[in-house]
Amino acid sequence: MKLFRNGLLALAATLCIPVALSAPAAATTKLKMVLNWKYQGPQGWFFLADDRGYFKAEGLEVVMDQGNGSGAGVPLVANGTYDVAFGDVNALIELAAKKPDDAPIAVYVMYNRPPFTVAVKADSPIKTPKDFEGKTLGGAANDGALKLFPALCKITKIDCSKVNVTNMQPNLREQMLMQGQVDGVFGYVNTIRFSAKLIGVGDDKLRYINYGDYGMDLYSNAIIVSKKLAKDNPEAVKGLIRAINKGLKDALKDPDAAVAAVAKREPLIKIPVERERFDATLTDEMNHPEIAKIGLGNVDMDRLKKSIDILVEANSLPRTPKVDEIFTPAFLPPASELPHKLF
Incomplete structure (x- = not known):
């Protein structure tokens, strides 16, 4: 009887092995x-x-x-x-x-x-959003600050139609600003700050017109x-x-x-x-x-x-x-x- 019982246990263990091995892994x-x-x-x-x-x-x-x-x-x-x-x-x-x-x-x-900003050169005559009128601003087509610019215009009561906005490749933004090809650029403060630093432009060479300073607590x-x-x-x-x-x-x-x-x-x-x-x-x-x-x-x-x-x-x-x-x-x-x- 003892041998028979041991044999059944061994058989049961043997039968369980393939079942365990074939259990599917949790789906990813x-x-x-x-x-x-x-x-x-x-x-x-x-x-x-x-x-x-x-x-x-x-x-x-x-x-x-x-x-x-x-x-x-x-x-x-x-x-x-x-x-x-x-x-x-x-x-x-x-x-x-x-x-x-x-x-x-x-x-x-x-x-x-809110990280949205328009960056200008430190010696730029642009001090407030009102000063954007008559100037050229540039930004990448999908930039968050550029997309929010109409809202900034309305809140600060400036005429967007008097601002020339041009699209540019993101990797050219800081270079075009420093070369004077545009008067200001759209972006996130820290994206611009450190991208400029990577091309040798210190933060003391830039100023920021931050949306958050004009009621856009977004x-x-x-x-x-x-x-x-x-x-x-x-x-x-x-x-x-x-x-x-x-x-x-x-x-x-x-x-x-x-x-x-x-x-x-x-x-x-x-x-x-x-x-x-x-x-x-x-x-x-x-x-x-x-x-x-x-x-x-x-x-x-x-x-x-x-x-x-x-x-x-x-x-x-x-x-x-x-x-x-x-x-x-x-x-x-x-x-x-x-x-x-x-x-």
Whole structure:
């Protein structure tokens, strides 16, 4: 009897082996994500999340492509080219006002201070937006500041038709400004500041006409996902945000590791400059006082509503999107897990 029982156990064990070996692995969700710009220091938190296995732990494989401006990612998600973008909330508001059925939605807002600016040479006669009239300003077609220029014109009561706006390749922006081919250039403060530094132009050679100084207290870049992804695979969106949030917290603890993760993808970057860019982005674009209360990634709903109203009125948009059409906190980690300070 003992031999018989042992034989049955051995047979059962043998039969279980192929069952265990044939158990399917958990499916991996592949996501295509477009960044706001070329690979630079402030994108290090995304790459840390990848390198440290945070995406993989959430069952995700995330491909991150370089972008061509913060406004460019929104339509690319809307048309299905990408699942995710690190893009401008204000471009999202405009799309939601015009084509609400196509518009994606923001799920994690990272840039909570308005970085939009027109940079001029330090000795330029341009001191205020009124001085733009009669001058030539240049910017990349998908630049967030350029797209918001009509709103700035309306708020500051200047005549946009008296400003000559020309498009340029992004890599020529600072060079064309310093050579006097244009009187000012559109962009994000730190993008211009450090791109200029890379061509040997110190910050003392530039001045900035910042939109935020003229009543445009807007949010900026966020993780934006397609409505289809949010509806069909909410767990993937939650996992994506958890992973990015972990990467961000790691980057805050070790900025050098974050910049090194960028250099791994783009060996030609100048690490000291990108390290400075990383710090400046935290200070100037992400350090709104509200994060101490609500955490980075979340928004103040009243402030976002005011932002929507500013853009709708200034750009004469056909409808006013509701706040929950633009941002949802449904995919955020618990508030205790969000960063509440950056330094």
